[in-house]
Amino acid sequence: MIKEVIVVEGRDDTVAVKRAVEADTIETGGSAINEATLRKIELAMERRGVIIFTDPDHAGERIRKIVAKRVPGCKHAFLREADATKAGDIGVENASPEAIREALERVRTEAPPEEEAAPARIDWEDLLEAGLIVHPRAAERRRFMGERLGIGYCNGKQFYKRLAIFRISREEFAGALAQLETKEAKNE
Incomplete structure (x- = not known):
């Protein structure tokens, strides 16, 4: 079980992560991340720590920046574009369990x-x-x-x-x- 809570964009990402590892997730609901979700992420950071694991695209990067700015000290996991792309669609939900595990093993922590x-x-x-x-x-x-x-x-x-x-x-x-x-x- 991964100690930290993993922040993902949506339900399909949660399903993909749970196929790969035992972990809890918080879904941002895409780039329309709201105040209530940000408060949940702050609480998760206080209690367990947070890993931001968004799609390797513009929208995923935008969400990553919003969360990291609001919740300093997050850890970050990155998927390779090639591992997250299926039939022209890019996203965590398209990655294999092995690619997700590899990304989570290579997690990086922000400097204070x-x-x-x-x-x-x-x-x-x-x-x-x-x-x-x-x-x-x-x-x-x-x-x-x-x-x-x-x-x-x-x-x-x-x-x-x-x-x-x-x-x-x-x-x-x-x-x-x-x-x-x-x-x-x-x-x-």
């Missing part, structure tokens, strides 16, 4: 706000040098790195923020970058 303000471990120049921004294949490279680091796919600015929020070390970053470069060298 005072640590977020500390100097970044990886700076903007590092992203530029790694070809994660201002590069013809930057989006593809960020997708790979996000999967390897367990922080999900996002645009360059959000990727930079997630590196800080989830306290990704230079060593973790360098290891994922080496995997990316090895993969690209094999494909050439």
Whole structure:
């Protein structure tokens, strides 16, 4: 049984999570998350902790931001887009039990706000040098790195923020970058 309460978008996501693991969920009702739901999430955080596990799409990211802003210190689980896509539909409900378990095993905890303000471990120049921004294949490279680091796919600015929020070390970053470069060298 997972100790934390898992925040998902809807009933189908709850069903998919419960097929994979024994856990309690709170459903946001999609992006129309209301005050009562946010209060439930706050209470869950106080009592058991919270894992935000939303769809790897724009709406899921919006919900993740709303909850994380209101309830600091949440843990985050990210599904790979490929694992969450079925017949063009993207969502937690489409993921296999194995993919859900893997995402929950790779959960990341946000840094406390005072640590977020500390100097970044990886700076903007590092992203530029790694070809994660201002590069013809930057989006593809960020997708790979996000999967390897367990922080999900996002645009360059959000990727930079997630590196800080989830306290990704230079060593973790360098290891994922080496995997990316090895993969690209094999494909050439």
